[in-house]
Amino acid sequence: MKIIRTASYEEMSGRAAGILTAQVALKPNSVLGLATGSTPIGTYKQMIAAQKAGLVDFSAAVTVNLDEYAGLEPTHDQSYRWFMQQNLLNHINILPQNTHVPQGTAANLDEECARYEALIAGYGGIDMQLLGIGHNGHIGFNEPDDCFAPITHKVSLTQSTINANKRFFESADDVPRQALTMGIGTIMAAKKVLIIASGAEKADILSRAFCGPVTPQVPASILQFHPDVTLVADADALAGFPQ
Ligand code: GLP
Numbered sequence: 001m002k003i004i005r006t007a008s009y010e011e012m013s014g015r016a017a018g019i020l021t022a023q024v025a026l027k028p029n030s031v032l033g034l035a036t037g038s039t040p041i042g043t044y045k046q047m048i049a050a051q052k053a054g055l056v057d058f059s060a061a062v063t064v065n066l067d068e069y070a071g072l073e074p075t076h077d078q079s080y081r082w083f084m085q086q087n088l089l090n091h092i093n094i095l096p097q098n099t100h101v102p103q104g105t106a107a108n109l110d111e112e113c114a115r116y117e118a119l120i121a122g123y124g125g126i127d128m129q130l131l132g133i134g135h136n137g138h139i140g141f142n143e144p145d146d147c148f149a150p151i152t153h154k155v156s157l158t159q160s161t162i163n164a165n166k167r168f169f170e171s172a173d174d175v176p177r178q179a180l181t182m183g184i185g186t187i188m189a190a191k192k193v194l195i196i197a198s199g200a201e202k203a204d205i206l207s208r209a210f211c212g213p214v215t216p217q218v219p220a221s222i223l224q225f226h227p228d229v230t231l232v233a234d235a236d237a238l239a240g241f242p243q
Pocket of ligand 1: 040141
């Protein structure tokens with residue numbers, strides 16, 4: 001694993017955006033796996049700035065998002081489709097039909113998971129997957145479990161994730177209890193993984209994930225077995241790593 005230690009959130013965002021835009025510059029039809037949460041917002045801002053400056057062209061690129069809440073319409077302001085439109089996709093020259101997020105309002109969620117997994121395979125897999133990390137080590141919505149989920153599937157969110165995400169909703173009761181997420185196997189099949197983290201509140205889980213044992217109780221720990229992972233994190237988030 002490559003570790004890029006930055007002094008600040010802004011620097012983390014710039015480095016991550018540089019890696020993602022370099023991927024698209026080298027392979028214009030790249031399939032980018034994208035993430036939501038507060039951590040990637042700065043990365044997306046820098047990607048937008050790079051495109052506006054003519055440094056990158058997304059017109060042949062494809063995006064596939066990690067996850068989506070079950071039951072939220074794409075127009076719901078807390079849906080991950082809405083998040084992606086507001087924070088990135090509306091502001092770059094990507095073709096709308098080349099952007100994908102699992103459909104949380106599909107009539108049959110299991111069929112939607114199978115469709116999504118097949119869609120990714122149809123593109124030949126993910127070239128670069130961007131990830132944040134939850135406080136309990138979740139990636140996408142793969143929560144701590146007794147085993148690693150292989151493919152896109154429906155999950156029940158843990159209380160820790162509901163508590164962490166309630167800040168975006170009026171109350172904890174409004175946070176959906178279920179979600180659709182790429183599996184750990186889907187993520188591990190990405191050719192490259194880029195994981196970003198910022199702030200002291202992520203220090204404990206980052207060291208458990210990358211300096212501790214590989215276990216499905218810390219889903220991100222499986223990335224220790226991926227052959228091409230880059231972790232870009234600020235010094236506060238890396239406080240538990242050897243200096
Ligand atoms: C959500 C998302 C994850 C994300 C995590 C961390 O639960 N499903 O993909 O990595 O939150 O979010 P944040 O970056 O806001 O800490």
